[in-house]
Amino acid sequence: MALVIDMIILLLLAGTLIYAFLVDRRVRALMAALRGLEPMVGEFSAAVDRTEHSVRSLRADATLRGTSNRSDEPQLTRNAAPAPGRAMPQGDAVPRPTFQSVRAAEPSEKPLPPGIARVNGKSELVRGFFETVRSRGA
Numbered sequence: 001m002a003l004v005i006d007m008i009i010l011l012l013l014a015g016t017l018i019y020a021f022l023v024d025r026r027v028r029a030l031m032a033a034l035r036g037l038e039p040m041v042g043e044f045s046a047a048v049d050r051t052e053h054s055v056r057s058l059r060a061d062a063t064l065r066g067t068s069n070r071s072d073e074p075q076l077t078r079n080a081a082p083a084p085g086r087a088m089p090q091g092d093a094v095p096r097p098t099f100q101s102v103r104a105a106e107p108s109e110k111p112l113p114p115g116i117a118r119v120n121g122k123s124e125l126v127r128g129f130f131e132t133v134r135s136r137g138a
Helices: 002-065 068-072 099-105 122-136
Strands: none
Touching (some): 002 122
Protein backbone atom coordinates (compact mmCIF):
# COMPACT_ATOMS: atom_id res chain seq x y z
CA MET A 1 0.00 0.00 0.00
CA ALA A 2 2.84 2.39 0.84
CA LEU A 3 4.38 1.62 -2.55
CA VAL A 4 1.17 2.66 -4.36
CA ILE A 5 1.03 5.96 -2.44
CA ASP A 6 4.71 6.62 -3.20
CA MET A 7 4.11 5.95 -6.92
CA ILE A 8 1.11 8.34 -6.96
CA ILE A 9 3.20 11.04 -5.28
CA LEU A 10 6.02 10.51 -7.79
CA LEU A 11 3.60 10.75 -10.73
CA LEU A 12 2.06 13.95 -9.36
CA LEU A 13 5.53 15.41 -8.77
CA ALA A 14 6.60 14.53 -12.32
CA GLY A 15 3.40 16.11 -13.68
CA THR A 16 4.06 19.25 -11.67
CA LEU A 17 7.62 19.48 -12.98
CA ILE A 18 6.48 19.05 -16.58
CA TYR A 19 3.79 21.69 -16.15
CA ALA A 20 6.30 24.11 -14.54
CA PHE A 21 8.68 23.55 -17.49
CA LEU A 22 5.92 24.34 -20.01
CA VAL A 23 4.85 27.47 -18.11
CA ASP A 24 8.47 28.62 -17.91
CA ARG A 25 8.87 28.27 -21.71
CA ARG A 26 5.71 30.29 -22.33
CA VAL A 27 6.78 33.03 -19.91
CA ARG A 28 10.20 33.25 -21.59
CA ALA A 29 8.53 33.55 -25.01
CA LEU A 30 6.22 36.28 -23.66
CA MET A 31 9.14 38.22 -22.17
CA ALA A 32 11.06 37.98 -25.46
CA ALA A 33 8.02 39.38 -27.28
CA LEU A 34 7.74 42.20 -24.74
CA ARG A 35 11.41 43.08 -25.20
CA GLY A 36 10.80 43.25 -28.95
CA LEU A 37 7.80 45.54 -28.40
CA GLU A 38 9.57 47.84 -25.94
CA PRO A 39 10.78 50.43 -28.52
CA MET A 40 7.36 50.58 -30.18
CA VAL A 41 5.56 50.92 -26.84
CA GLY A 42 7.99 53.65 -25.78
CA GLU A 43 7.37 55.58 -29.01
CA PHE A 44 3.61 55.18 -28.59
CA SER A 45 3.81 56.38 -25.00
CA ALA A 46 5.82 59.44 -26.08
CA ALA A 47 3.26 60.15 -28.83
CA VAL A 48 0.44 59.96 -26.28
CA ASP A 49 2.28 62.40 -24.02
CA ARG A 50 2.82 64.81 -26.94
CA THR A 51 -0.85 64.53 -27.85
CA GLU A 52 -1.96 65.26 -24.29
CA HIS A 53 0.35 68.26 -24.20
CA SER A 54 -1.05 69.53 -27.52
CA VAL A 55 -4.64 69.14 -26.33
CA ARG A 56 -3.86 70.99 -23.11
CA SER A 57 -2.21 73.84 -25.02
CA LEU A 58 -5.14 74.03 -27.49
CA ARG A 59 -7.60 74.20 -24.60
CA ALA A 60 -5.52 76.90 -22.93
CA ASP A 61 -5.43 78.87 -26.20
CA ALA A 62 -9.19 78.51 -26.56
CA THR A 63 -9.82 79.82 -23.07
CA LEU A 64 -7.46 82.78 -23.65
CA ARG A 65 -9.21 83.67 -26.90
CA GLY A 66 -12.62 83.20 -25.33
CA THR A 67 -15.71 82.42 -27.35
CA SER A 68 -15.91 85.73 -29.22
CA ASN A 69 -14.83 83.96 -32.43
CA ARG A 70 -18.03 81.94 -32.37
CA SER A 71 -20.23 85.02 -32.86
CA ASP A 72 -19.79 84.93 -36.63
CA GLU A 73 -20.91 81.28 -36.83
CA PRO A 74 -24.55 80.57 -37.66
CA GLN A 75 -26.69 79.43 -34.76
CA LEU A 76 -27.82 75.83 -34.97
CA THR A 77 -31.56 75.22 -34.99
CA ARG A 78 -33.79 72.19 -35.14
CA ASN A 79 -36.56 72.04 -37.67
CA ALA A 80 -38.55 69.28 -36.08
CA ALA A 81 -42.27 68.93 -36.61
CA PRO A 82 -44.39 69.69 -33.52
CA ALA A 83 -46.08 66.88 -31.68
CA PRO A 84 -49.67 66.22 -32.76
CA GLY A 85 -52.03 68.72 -31.14
CA ARG A 86 -49.25 71.17 -30.26
CA ALA A 87 -48.48 74.44 -31.94
CA MET A 88 -44.99 75.22 -33.23
CA PRO A 89 -43.31 77.82 -30.97
CA GLN A 90 -42.80 81.16 -32.67
CA GLY A 91 -39.53 83.09 -32.70
CA ASP A 92 -37.22 82.54 -29.76
CA ALA A 93 -39.92 81.19 -27.43
CA VAL A 94 -37.81 78.10 -26.77
CA PRO A 95 -34.45 78.92 -25.15
CA ARG A 96 -31.56 77.37 -27.04
CA PRO A 97 -28.67 75.98 -25.04
CA THR A 98 -25.37 77.76 -25.57
CA PHE A 99 -21.97 76.13 -25.81
CA GLN A 100 -21.08 77.29 -22.31
CA SER A 101 -24.28 75.97 -20.73
CA VAL A 102 -23.81 72.58 -22.39
CA ARG A 103 -20.16 72.42 -21.26
CA ALA A 104 -21.17 73.47 -17.73
CA ALA A 105 -23.77 70.69 -17.61
CA GLU A 106 -21.16 68.04 -18.48
CA PRO A 107 -19.24 66.59 -15.56
CA SER A 108 -15.59 67.67 -15.70
CA GLU A 109 -14.24 64.22 -14.81
CA LYS A 110 -16.13 60.98 -14.60
CA PRO A 111 -15.68 59.16 -11.30
CA LEU A 112 -13.50 56.09 -11.55
CA PRO A 113 -14.63 52.68 -10.31
CA PRO A 114 -13.17 51.55 -6.98
CA GLY A 115 -9.65 50.18 -7.23
CA ILE A 116 -8.75 52.13 -10.39
CA ALA A 117 -6.49 55.18 -10.37
CA ARG A 118 -6.01 57.80 -13.09
CA VAL A 119 -2.47 57.74 -14.50
CA ASN A 120 -1.05 61.02 -15.77
CA GLY A 121 2.57 60.10 -16.50
CA LYS A 122 2.01 57.22 -18.88
CA SER A 123 5.55 57.25 -20.23
CA GLU A 124 6.95 56.88 -16.71
CA LEU A 125 4.54 54.00 -16.12
CA VAL A 126 5.69 52.21 -19.28
CA ARG A 127 9.37 52.81 -18.55
CA GLY A 128 8.86 51.62 -14.97
CA PHE A 129 7.24 48.42 -16.22
CA PHE A 130 10.17 47.57 -18.50
CA GLU A 131 12.72 48.50 -15.84
CA THR A 132 10.95 46.22 -13.36
CA VAL A 133 10.99 43.39 -15.90
CA ARG A 134 14.72 43.90 -16.53
CA SER A 135 15.52 44.05 -12.81
CA ARG A 136 13.73 40.77 -12.18
CA GLY A 137 15.77 39.17 -14.96
CA ALA A 138 12.79 37.32 -16.37
